[in-house]
Amino acid sequence: MPSLQDLLASVRDVEDFPKPGIVFKDITPILADPKLFKHAVHLMAETVSEHKIDKIVGIEARGFIFGAALAHHLGVGFVPLRKKGKLPWKTHEEAYQLEYGEAVIELHQDALIEGEKVLLVDDLLATGGTLSAAIKLLDRLHAKVIGIAVLVELEFLNGRSKLNHHPLHSILIY
Numbered sequence: 001m002p003s004l005q006d007l008l009a010s011v012r013d014v015e016d017f018p019k020p021g022i023v024f025k026d027i028t029p030i031l032a033d034p035k036l037f038k039h040a041v042h043l044m045a046e047t048v049s050e051h052k053i054d055k056i057v058g059i060e061a062r063g064f065i066f067g068a069a070l071a072h073h074l075g076v077g078f079v080p081l082r083k084k085g086k087l088p089w090k091t092h093e094e095a096y097q098l099e100y101g102e103a104v105i106e107l108h109q110d111a112l113i114e115g116e117k118v119l120l121v122d123d124l125l126a127t128g129g130t131l132s133a134a135i136k137l138l139d140r141l142h143a144k145v146i147g148i149a150v151l152v153e154l155e156f157l158n159g160r161s162k163l164n165h166h167p168l169h170s171i172l173i174y
């Protein structure tokens with residue numbers, strides 16, 4: 001079985017992507033290796049095992065990969081939170097800032113039932129702008145965000161402070 005060290009070593013640093021000054025944490029080497037991918041999903045599932053979860057909301061695009069895998073692993077539903085203009089049905093939306101730009105996220109209006117316990121999933125927490133916008137959107141829909149799970153946390157950016165005290169579960173911390 002791979003170790004945490006193997007996972008850490010498999011994240012590739014890509015300098016100046018997508019903009020000068022950004023060091024992009026590329027998780028595709030983990031996805032390409034079935035043992036590493038399985039282990040990453042397993043560790044994420046372990047860290048959220050204390051929670052009773054109704055649905056996982058995964059954030060486009062890499063949050064779909066880990067969110068869907070985790071939903072499948074845990075036997076719960078999956079809801080995609082997408083960039084503006086991608087979802088076909090009626091949506092609620094929220095604007096947010098990225099580490100490198102600006103965007104709007106959307107969720108189908110009927111994707112969640114009021115009071116459902118939601119685990120938010122993304123691949124990586126940087127400044128926390130995306131996840132904090134997702135929390136605001138879910139609050140507006142009266143979903144109950146019981147926790148947030150990411151594979152990678154860029155601790156030095158202190159994104160955690162923007163998560164409104166929701167429990168954050170991260171596996172690989174830089």
Ligand code: AMP
Pocket residue numbers: 022023024025026059060061062063097098099122123124125126127128129130131159
């Ligand atoms: P943020 O809103 O700043 O927390 O950014 C989080 C989102 O942007 C996640 O969906 C990440 O996939 C992506 N992202 C931001 N910064 C990086 C980075 N340095 N490396 C890889 N992905 C990043």
